[in-house]
Structure formats: structure tokens, C-alpha cells
Amino acid sequence: MSTRLASKEDYQKLLDSYDTWLFDCDGVLWRGDHLIEGVVEVLDLLRRNNKKVVFVTNNATKSRKSYKTKFDQLGVEAHVDEIYGSAYAAAVYLSTILKIPKDKKVYVIGQSGLEEELRGEGLQVIGGTDPADNTLEPFSLTDFELDTDVAAVICGLDMKINYTKLSKAFQYLTRVPNCHFVATNEDSTYPSSHGLLPGAGSISAPLRFALGKEPICTGKPSSTMLDCVKAKVHFDPKRTIMVGDRLNTDILFGQNGGLATLLVFTGITTEEEITGPNPSLIVPDFLTQTLGDFRIVERT
Amino acid sequence: MSTRLASKEDYQKLLDSYDTWLFDCDGVLWRGDHLIEGVVEVLDLLRRNNKKVVFVTNNATKSRKSYKTKFDQLGVEAHVDEIYGSAYAAAVYLSTILKIPKDKKVYVIGQSGLEEELRGEGLQVIGGTDPADNTLEPFSLTDFELDTDVAAVICGLDMKINYTKLSKAFQYLTRVPNCHFVATNEDSTYPSSHGLLPGAGSISAPLRFALGKEPICTGKPSSTMLDCVKAKVHFDPKRTIMVGDRLNTDILFGQNGGLATLLVFTGITTEEEITGPNPSLIVPDFLTQTLGDFRIVERT
The missing domain is CATH 3.40.50.1000 (HAD superfamily/HAD-like)
Known part of the structure; x- marks a missing residue:
């Protein structure tokens, strides 16, 4: 069963447990052209706590370089070498x-x-x-x-x-x-x-x-994508967490790679799919409504 | 097991056994814009023997009326009320x-x-x-x-x-x-x-x-298509045969409707799929290389 994060302590514990944070983008950081509330603050919080952040997207219409302009436009800090797209993974695979x-x-x-x-x-x-x-x-x-x-x-x-x-x-x-x-x-x-x-x-x-x-x-949930990340970023799978909005891509991708997984409800997956009468067989480790929820750790 | 037609008697017996002949078009009468050899003679032979001929096509790009021009262009006799297309079947279904x-x-x-x-x-x-x-x-x-x-x-x-x-x-x-x-x-x-x-x-x-x-x-192998034919043409399923080149559309369609089935090899299905090491589970009653083979009954 998934653990639903609720208290300030829950979020703080997750922050303490994982050094590398892999993020899906669409549905987690933004939805289309709309930034999801609190995302900039939470990514900033992670960086200030010396967490490694990696962006893993199945978006294959943009190169990593042009995908970075999306981050720039929305005011989200990101560096090209932190971005892994399925187009890049496909190119590396070929x-x-x-x-x-x-x-x-x-x-x-x-x-x-x-x-x-x-x-x-x-x-x-x-x-x-x-x-x-x-x-x-x-x-x-x-x-x-x-x-x-x-x-x-x-x-x-x-x-x-x-x-x-x-x-x-x-x-x-x-x-x-x-x-x-x-x-x-x-x-x-x-x-x-x-x-x-x-x-x-x-x-x-x-x-x-x-x-x-x-x-x-070559995209999520395929391990080809994780192989691309591994080739460039050194991380300990035990201290790495994948954050996503899709069970059959993001969460499965994390699980295939032996990573912890956190599901957010700002994208595709609905609460119904987790807690309803016919729950998915793909069970994330942790649940939270939105990535912005992590701001709680800085509230006094 | 399918019976492969070989002798003049085989073909004559089939002609005697069935009063209504349903034909797929592409791969049976023609291939693209090329008429298959002997087709005009064989359809003429059927008509002279008072057989009812019906053309049943999954081609959904043409109405029955414009599909008739295809017959005309290739010099194959056909009447609009003998033609049943999947576009027409879809319209009737809706x-x-x-x-x-x-x-x-x-x-x-x-x-x-x-x-x-x-x-x-x-x-x-x-x-x-x-x-x-x-x-x-x-x-x-x-x-x-x-x-x-x-x-x-x-x-x-x-x-x-x-x-x-x-x-x-x-x-x-x-x-x-x-x-x-x-x-x-x-x-x-x-x-x-x-x-x-x-x-x-x-x-x-x-x-x-x-x-x-x-x-x-609504097209073959769906019975919706046969329902459309049945609504307009009276035939005895026991004395009706479906001639086609595709196992999973034409032959299955005939079998779903309780008709006899004849497979020709002028279209999609290869001999390998019937007689090879992994034969299809859809087994037509009869096999012949091409519809033109029926000309044998008029040879002396």
C-alpha cells in the first residue's frame, strides 16, 4: 500500500531519505503551459539541501536544449545536463x-x-x-x-x-x-x-x-532511459526517488530501476485509480496531491 | 482440412453446389488497378448458370455507386445492388x-x-x-x-x-x-x-x-455486413459460398455467417499460411490459386 504524505514530518523524512530526485515534467512541474503552484519553491528547497535533481521526460518533440527553454519560460531553474528526454534516449539507443x-x-x-x-x-x-x-x-x-x-x-x-x-x-x-x-x-x-x-x-x-x-x-518505463541517466549521473538507487503523475510510465519506470516512487495527482492519474474499487496493480511508495506540498517543511 | 480444387470435376461440383456466390474484390477480382486473369470469364460463367453474384468489400473509401465505376473501368459486369461495402454497412448500422x-x-x-x-x-x-x-x-x-x-x-x-x-x-x-x-x-x-x-x-x-x-x-468479418446483404438478397446459407483472399476477414466472415468458403492466393494470404509449419487456425473449406481457375469447366 502507498503511504500518503500528510504531516510536516512526513515530507521532511522524505527529503532526508533521498539524495537524488528524478522528476517527470508534464503533470508534475507544469501542465501544458501552466506552472504548478509551488514547484519553483520546492525545487529551490531541494537544491538548497544539496539534492541532485534530474528531469526525465517522455516528451520526444523537443531536444534537451529546446526543452530547457520551456523551463526558462516558466521560470524553473534547470540545466541541459539535468534533462533527459525520450528523443535523446532514442538517439543514444540507436x-x-x-x-x-x-x-x-x-x-x-x-x-x-x-x-x-x-x-x-x-x-x-x-x-x-x-x-x-x-x-x-x-x-x-x-x-x-x-x-x-x-x-x-x-x-x-x-x-x-x-x-x-x-x-x-x-x-x-x-x-x-x-x-x-x-x-x-x-x-x-x-x-x-x-x-x-x-x-x-x-x-x-x-x-x-x-x-x-x-x-x-526507449522512453519511460523502459530502462533504456535510466541507462542514459546512469551513464551521466552517479546516484545510489537506494537513495533515489522518482516523482511522476503516471503509473504505467513514471512509477513503473522508477520501480523497474529499483528506485523509490512518489505519485502526484496534478497530471494523468486520479485518486480513484489508487483508492477506488479497482485500484491499479502499480503501487507507488508515496502519494501527495502536488509537488508544491513540500513547501510545508519551511512553514513555521 | 481444406480441399484443394484440382480437376475439372472439382470445379464443376462447386459450381453445382452453390447458388449464391459472395466475392471479396481486392485480391480476388483485381489487385489494385490490375484485373486478375480470367475473372471476367468466370463471373460470366456464373451468371450464365443463373448464379446470384454479390460483391462484398471492406473498401470504405468508395460508395457503392463509385465503387461500381471501378468494375466498369476494369470491364467487370456489376450492378450497384450487387455491391456491399463496409461504408454502406456502417451507414446502415448507424x-x-x-x-x-x-x-x-x-x-x-x-x-x-x-x-x-x-x-x-x-x-x-x-x-x-x-x-x-x-x-x-x-x-x-x-x-x-x-x-x-x-x-x-x-x-x-x-x-x-x-x-x-x-x-x-x-x-x-x-x-x-x-x-x-x-x-x-x-x-x-x-x-x-x-x-x-x-x-x-x-x-x-x-x-x-x-x-x-x-x-x-461493420465490415468483414463482422456479421453486420452479412445482415446488410441478407436484408436485400434472399439466399440459402447452405447453398452460398464466400470467395476471398484474407483468412481473418473474408474466410472468417463466411464462417461467421454459416457459409462455405473458398480461399484464393491472388491477394494477401500465402500458401505458407495454409500449408506451412504454423498454419492458420482459420481453415477455409476450399482452396484454389485464382478465381480464373474456374475456366477449366469450359475447356474441352
Whole structure:
């Protein structure tokens, strides 16, 4: 059963118990373009107490660099090397684990942030933001030339998803031998400022269905993402906590990595899913309404 | 086990045993824009022998009327009242079974043929080919007004699929109480003239994944399609045979309706799937390479 934090002592004890704090962003720090109340103060509190803070996001539309501008705009202190995104994790996975050679190409369903991270890892990118593939004109196989140098298809959230991109990706995955199928993350929905929209997992769903095959996912809850963090940040899993708003991504990610987990209710998961008649099988260690609740430790 | 037709007598016996012949089109009569050899002669042979012929297609991009022009172009005799499409079945399902009131609306992910059939059944259509929804411009919920008169979302093959359509459909299905989720068919792929492309089932996959819920499907193998045929054509199921190229749509459809089934290998299914080491659990009654094989009965 999860422990619901309530008293000043509860929050203080958590602060004392963990040195490294991993945060999901959307639904924890902000919701769309709205900062969640108290977040700046709590992150500041952690930093003043010499806690290591790491931001782990499944957002694959932005590179870490451009994701930092989101922090800046909302007035949240963050450094690029504290930010880990699923686009970056995907790029590292393709270059380091799959070892895609530099003369091969990656076909991208996704936005500029994903391309940026792939190029940052020295990978050749096609598709993505290429105007030729961002069209609603009819797609015909007669005009399509199969590029057999495509060694992988990577799929992330792409708000310009269309039949040409899906059809090309499908050709590579069915006609180029051993072409890898990788997705940044499987989030079914994406929390925009004004409500939920289809997420990256919904963008890769047509390919999964057409192929009858699942991609390798590099975002949360996959351990690929944690491997990326571990490669750069030294932390003791026993003294590390993952804070998130989604059970099947954030909390599962923490649990897969042997970390403590704290669920907040400022995002996707509702109290009902924890305390209702059919509670989730994914049980976080700790619960609190909002990250802002930690301000209690400084109240007199 | 399936019986493979081989001798003149085998084919003649099948002709004698069945009075009503249901045909899938793509992969049986033609492949994309290429007529399959011998098809015209065999359909002519059936008609001369007073067989009833019915064309049952999951193609949801064309109305029955415009689908007939495909027959005309390829020189295959067909009459509109012999043609049953999944778009028509969906329209009948929405108007007759779900009884969507005339003052309610149907949000369409699909092409003009689907809209035409829906309007033919007196349904009010939004989305679909509306230029406002056929765009790759960013979709924002702030510019979106939820039309609470939308009583159903219908999803068919839509080669102009995009994030605006998916996002709007998702809003209706999550925010309008009791909004029905209907799909014309679940074909994972679509056989174009030059190869496979993502099919209607792949177009509805993002919504299925985002919602965590399956739509009601009106195309093959659903019995809704056969109910539409039955309402117009009188036939004895014991003397009726379904001819198709797909096990999980055509053959299953025939079996669900208590019909005999004949599989041809001019479309999706390969011999390997029937006779290989891991044969399909869906076993057609009869097998032949191509519909054209029936010409043997007229050879001397």
C-alpha cells in the first residue's frame, strides 16, 4: 500500500531519505503551459539541501536544449545536463546499443527535437520535418523509391502525422531486411494545456497494427532511459526517488530501476485509480496531491 | 482440412453446389488497378448458370455507386445492388441499429465514399473531407468547440489522416457522453496496385490505443455486413459460398455467417499460411490459386 504524505514530518523524512530526485515534467512541474503552484519553491528547497535533481521526460518533440527553454519560460531553474528526454534516449539507443553505422539512415516519424538529438549522436536522418513528407497529397508506391540504407524507423509524437509518413515507414519496416522499429515512448495521450490529445503511443499505433509487431521503446518505463541517466549521473538507487503523475510510465519506470516512487495527482492519474474499487496493480511508495506540498517543511 | 480444387470435376461440383456466390474484390477480382486473369470469364460463367453474384468489400473509401465505376473501368459486369461495402454497412448500422437521430451528427475519419453512404442513410456528417479538418496545421484545443450533437465517430480508411482529425475524434469520444465508436473495418493493410499500404484498421489504431477501447466494426468479418446483404438478397446459407483472399476477414466472415468458403492466393494470404509449419487456425473449406481457375469447366 502507498503511504500518503500528510504531516510536516512526513515530507521532511522524505527529503532526508533521498539524495537524488528524478522528476517527470508534464503533470508534475507544469501542465501544458501552466506552472504548478509551488514547484519553483520546492525545487529551490531541494537544491538548497544539496539534492541532485534530474528531469526525465517522455516528451520526444523537443531536444534537451529546446526543452530547457520551456523551463526558462516558466521560470524553473534547470540545466541541459539535468534533462533527459525520450528523443535523446532514442538517439543514444540507436547509436550506442544498435550501433547504426554512420553511412546508414534513420527514417523519422517525429518533430524537430527528435531529429536534433539523432543528429547530435551522428545519425543520418530522413523523413521527419522534410517538407516532402509533410503533406496530405496522395501517397503512391509508384513514386516511392525504397532507400535500402534505412537501418531503422524511429517513431515519436508527430503532430504532422500523415499517410505518406506511415506508408514510407511501413515500406522500410517490411521491405528492408533487419530494419529496426523503435519508438520514443508509448504514452497513449499527451497532456496539453487545455486537455488530453493523442500521445506518441497513438502515433506509432498504426505501424504496430499494420506490422503486427511492437517497437523497442526507449522512453519511460523502459530502462533504456535510466541507462542514459546512469551513464551521466552517479546516484545510489537506494537513495533515489522518482516523482511522476503516471503509473504505467513514471512509477513503473522508477520501480523497474529499483528506485523509490512518489505519485502526484496534478497530471494523468486520479485518486480513484489508487483508492477506488479497482485500484491499479502499480503501487507507488508515496502519494501527495502536488509537488508544491513540500513547501510545508519551511512553514513555521 | 481444406480441399484443394484440382480437376475439372472439382470445379464443376462447386459450381453445382452453390447458388449464391459472395466475392471479396481486392485480391480476388483485381489487385489494385490490375484485373486478375480470367475473372471476367468466370463471373460470366456464373451468371450464365443463373448464379446470384454479390460483391462484398471492406473498401470504405468508395460508395457503392463509385465503387461500381471501378468494375466498369476494369470491364467487370456489376450492378450497384450487387455491391456491399463496409461504408454502406456502417451507414446502415448507424441509422438502423444505433438509430442515430436525424438531428445528431456523425464525426467522420474517412473519405468521400463513406460520407456519401452516411448521407444516403439520412445522417448528418461532419469532419471527413471538410477542408478545415484536412490540414497539417497545429491543432489546439483552445480553438476547438466541442459539438455535443456528435453521437458517433466513424473511422474508415482515410489517406488524409492527420492529427486534427485524430484529436477531434478523441475529444468527441472522451467528452460527449455515450458517443459511439464505430469502424468500417479492421484490415491492417490495404493492397494497392504496387504493394501493401496501411489499411483502415491502422487508421483507427491511434484512437483505439488512446481510448484503450475497441470500436464496433461493420465490415468483414463482422456479421453486420452479412445482415446488410441478407436484408436485400434472399439466399440459402447452405447453398452460398464466400470467395476471398484474407483468412481473418473474408474466410472468417463466411464462417461467421454459416457459409462455405473458398480461399484464393491472388491477394494477401500465402500458401505458407495454409500449408506451412504454423498454419492458420482459420481453415477455409476450399482452396484454389485464382478465381480464373474456374475456366477449366469450359475447356474441352
